[in-house]
Amino acid sequence: MLTHQRRIDELGRIVVPSDFRQALGVKAGDSLALTYDADHDTLLMRKAVPCCVICQAEEKLHAVHGKYLCEDCIRLAGV
Numbered sequence: 001m002l003t004h005q006r007r008i009d010e011l012g013r014i015v016v017p018s019d020f021r022q023a024l025g026v027k028a029g030d031s032l033a034l035t036y037d038a039d040h041d042t043l044l045m046r047k048a049v050p051c052c053v054i055c056q057a058e059e060k061l062h063a064v065h066g067k068y069l070c071e072d073c074i075r076l077a078g079v
C-alpha cells in the first residue's frame, strides 16, 4: 500500500502524488471519483468512469448533449 501526506491549500486543493496518478492511470485533465467512507473516516478516489447523471449506473449509457443517461432513466423519462 502506498501512503503520502499532503497539505490542503486555502482552496481545498491537494496535489495527487505522481506515483498515485500513475497507479490510477490518470493524467492532467482526467476526472477522479471521490467517495467518503464515514465508517472508516476515509476518502477514497478512483479514476472516474462515465456514468448516468441521474442514477450513476455505469452500463447501458447513451450520450446526450455531452452527458450520459442510462437506458433505464431514459425509459423512465419517456423520451
Ligand SMILES: [Zn+2]
Pocket (backbone or CB within 6 Å): 052, 053, 054, 055, 056, 057, 069, 070, 071, 072, 073, 074
Ligand atoms: Zn440512470
